[in-house]
Structures are given as structure tokens and as C-alpha cells.
Amino acid sequence: MTQQTTKSAIALGIFLFLGLSSLGYLISTAATQIKSLERTVTVKGLAEREMPADIAIWPVSFQVASNELEKLYQLIQNNNQIIVNYLKAYGITSTDISIPAPTVTDLLAQNYGNNERIKFRYTASSTLTVYSKHVDKIREAMSGAIELGKKGIVLSAQNYGNSTEFVFSGLSNIKPAMIEEATKNARAVAEKFASDSDSTLGKIKTARQGQFSINDRDATTPHIKKIRVVSTIVYYLSD
Numbered sequence: 526m527t528q529q530t531t532k533s534a535i536a537l538g539i540f541l542f543l544g545l546s547s548l549g550y551l552i553s554t555a556a557t558q559i560k561s562l563e564r565t566v567t568v569k570g571l572a573e574r575e576m577p578a579d580i581a582i583w584p585v586s587f588q589v590a591s592n593e594l595e596k597l598y599q600l601i602q603n604n605n606q607i608i609v610n611y612l613k614a615y616g617i618t619s620t621d622i623s624i625p626a627p628t629v630t631d632l633l634a635q636n637y638g639n640n641e642r643i644k645f646r647y648t649a650s651s652t653l654t655v656y657s658k659h660v661d662k663i664r665e666a667m668s669g670a671i672e673l674g675k676k677g678i679v680l681s682a683q684n685y686g687n688s689t690e691f692v693f694s695g696l697s698n699i700k701p702a703m704i705e706e707a708t709k710n711a712r713a714v715a716e717k718f719a720s721d722s723d724s725t726l727g728k729i730k731t732a733r734q735g736q737f738s739i740n741d742r743d744a745t746t747p748h749i750k751k752i753r754v755v756s757t758i759v760y761y762l763s764d
Contacts, residue, residue, distance in 0.1 A: 564762040565730055566718050570711025571755050572703040578691035578748045581663035585612075585670075586652040586681040590645035594629075597647045601627050604678050608653050611673055615666040617657060627651040652687065660691065660748055693739055693750040704734060707756040715760045727761030 585608055591597040605624055612622060629649045657663055667689070673680060683689065712726075719726040735755040742749040 564724070565759050566715055566726075566762055567757065567759045568711045568714040568718065569755050569757050570707040570709065570714065571753070572707035572710065574699060574703060574752045575742060576693050576695065576699070576750050576752060578660055578693050578750055579658055580692040580694055581655070581657055581660045581748070582690040582692065583655040583663050583667060584652050584683070584687050584689065585655065586650060586683075586687060587678050588648060588650045588681055590648045592646045594647055597629065597649055598627075601649055601651050605651065605653060607676050607678060608673065611676075612653075612655060612666055615669075616659065616662050617655060617666065621655055621657040621659075623654045623656070625652065625654075650681065664748060689747075691741075691748040691750070693752070696737060696739065696752065699752065700737065703737075703752065703754050704756065707734075707754055708732075708758065711756055711758045712760075715758070719760075719762055722762070724762040724764060727763055730759040730761055732759070733757045 587604055587608075589597060589600040589604065591600060609619070609622060609624075613619070627649045628651075629647060631647060632643050633646045655663060655666075670680060716726050718724075733756065735757065738753045739750050740753075741747040742751050
């Protein structure tokens with residue numbers, strides 16, 4: 526009975542050993558296959574284009590001063606009309622020009638003492654805003670704005686919240702083509718990497734499209750925009 530038990534134990538041990546060996550082999554083989562499938566390369570594809578702005582926003586601001594409120598408003602009205610006539614001479618229509626209410630300040634009411642130093646009691650600032658798709662006409666009018674000075678209108682300097690803008694609104698029209706271009710460029714980089722590493726480029730594992738950026742081409746040509754997008758793509762590699 527003891528001898529039979531010993532033989533059974535030995536046989537069971539042998540079977541366990543063979544089973545564990547086979548399992549280990551299968552796990553090792555599977556791990557190797559999985560590892561080979563996980564060989565990847567991450568590349569970026571760039572697409573850039575230069576496009577002309579299709580919308581111009583030009584705030585035309587001026588200031589006037591007077592000791593008489595009625596005269597102040599008359600000055601504002603006269604200046605507004607001179608500016609509108611000037612813009613129309615460049616082919617800019619009334620529908621492209623907006624004239625909000627002016628901002629009037631009573632310096633005497635705000636001043637605490639030293640009233641004798643106030644030369645004009647009332648000051649006012651007014652801004653006519655031109656919003657037009659005729660960018661070339663706006664640029665031409667801007668370049669000739671010295672003529673307004675000859676008519677007695679001193680234009681206020683532009684600041685951060687009141688500056689000329691040139692906008693490109695046609696991104697949706699060029700977006701598909703730019704994404705395709707960025708993807709092709711990314712694949713070309715991946716193929717070069719695969720060739721240099723004696724590998725074969727496989728399918729895409731993941732792909733991420735970056736955000737589109739629209740910036741001025743440079744400081745002197747804000748009416749020309751540089752559109753840019755970068756796509757990040759992960760490809761599988763195989764031997």
C-alpha cells in the first residue's frame with residue numbers, strides 16, 4: 526500500500542511539473558506576442574497655411590472738449606459726420622459703420638479743488654467702429670487717415686481694448702484639408718522611422734488632433750494669418 530502511494534505521488538508530481546512547464550511556455554509565448562504587438566512609434570504631423578483675413582474691425586476714436594455742453598455735442602456730431610463721409614469715400618457703406626453714444630465727463634463735478642486749473646469743463650470721447658468684409662478698403666482708409674487730421678480731427682491712440690483687428694473666419698473651409706495634410710506628414714515621419722529601425726509600419730493605435738491656432742504672420746502684416754495644426758499619431762511597429 527505504501528509503495529503504491531509513493532508511485533502515485535511521483536506520477537502526480539511528474540504531471541504537475543509537465544503541466545506547469547507547459548503553462549509557463551504558453552504564458553511566455555503569449556507575453557512575447559503581446560509585447561511585439563505593443564511596439565509603437567509616436568509621431569507628430571504639422572500642417573501650416575497662410576490666409577488673408579476676411580474681416581476687418583477698425584475703431585476710429587477721437588476726443589473733444591468744451592465749456593458748453595451743447596457745443597460739445599455739436600463737435601461730436603460734426604466729427605462723426607466727417608469720419609463717416611471719409612469712410613464712404615473709400616467705398617465703406619453705412620451698414621458697416623456703427624456709432625454708439627459718446628462718453629462725456631464733467632471735470633468740474635469730479636474735481637476736488639483746483640478748479641481754476643480746469644481749462645475745459647466737459648470732455649467727451651467717441652468711437653466709430655467699422656466692421657467690414659472689405660479688408661482691402663479698410664486698410665486703404667487706414668493708410669490715408671492723415672486726411673482726417675487735416676480736417677481738424679485728432680484720432681486717439683489705440684489701446685488693448687480698442688485696437689484694430691483682422692479676423693480670418695474661414696477655418697471650417699480649410700480644416701479637413703489641413704487635417705489630412707498633417708496626417709500624411711505624420712505617416713511620412715513614421716515610415717522613415719520604421720525604415721531606419723528595420724521595422725514595418727502597422728496600423729494606427731491612437732490619433733489625437735491638436736487645436737488649430739490662428740496668429741498674425743508677423744507684427745507688420747496682421748491682415749495675413751498663419752493657421753497651424755499638429756496631429757499626434759501612434760503607429761504599431763512589427764519586424
